[in-house]
Amino acid sequence: MDIPKKEIIKEMFKSIYGVGYITLFLVGLAFALSATINVYLDKKQSIEYKKVIATYHSYNKLESYDPIENKYKTEYEGIYKFEANGQTYYVTPTDTKGSADFKKTLKIKYDPTDPNVYVVVGAYYEDYLIALVIWAILFICLRNGYDTEKKYIEYYATHPK
Numbered sequence: 504m505d506i507p508k509k510e511i512i513k514e515m516f517k518s519i520y521g522v523g524y525i526t527l528f529l530v531g532l533a534f535a536l537s538a539t540i541n542v543y544l545d546k547k548q549s550i551e552y553k554k555v556i557a558t559y560h561s562y563n564k565l566e567s568y569d570p571i572e573n574k575y576k577t578e579y580e581g582i583y584k585f586e587a588n589g590q591t592y593y594v595t596p597t598d599t600k601g602s603a604d605f606k607k608t609l610k611i612k613y614d615p616t617d618p619n620v621y622v623v624v625g626a627y628y629e630d631y632l633i634a635l636v637i638w639a640i641l642f643i644c645l646r647n648g649y650d651t652e653k654k655y656i657e658y659y660a661t662h663p664k
Contacts, residue, residue, distance in 0.1 A: 524644065527637055527638075527640065527641040528638075530637055531635075531641065534633045545622040549612040552612035552621070552622070553587070553612065553613060554612050555610075555611060555612075556585070556611075557585040557608065558585070558608050559582075559583055559608065560583055560584040562580060562581050563595065565577070565578045565579065583609055585611065587613055587618040590618070592618045609623055609624075611624060612624060
């Protein structure tokens with residue numbers, strides 16, 4: 504029994520694109536799930552917390568040695584301050600680590616019984632953005648792949664060798 508060229512080409516495109524599409528989908532899903540879980544945990548933890556605006560105060564310069572590149576790396580960590588219970592508190596949110604370009608203010612929620620315990624409001628939206636971009640690329644690739652597959656099938660079905 505002879506398999507038509509159209510079916511062979513169709514299967515070839517499905518297998519090549521399938522692995523890439525599944526990988527993109529899973530990576531995007533991982534970012535979306537990670538962000539959703541973190542937002543949920545932060546909201547659950549901070550139900551009784553009070554909202555406040557923390558203002559940029561200064562930064563810490565962090566140097567570390569990278570043995571792979573055989574050089575020192577410099578990162579900066581933002582220090583923000585806020586007022587609670589008549590005292591000033593200084594916090595260094597982990598999402599501010601990186602370059603020396605810091606936001607002027609951050610929205611945070613702190614524990615009224617221990618203001619040193621806090622969460623940054625909206626800290627995980629970058630993960631949602633990454634997932635959105637990955638899924639947009641996936642959609643574009645799927646659409647272009649479908650159009651290309653259709654053109655190849657039509658061409659090879661009508662132009663025998």
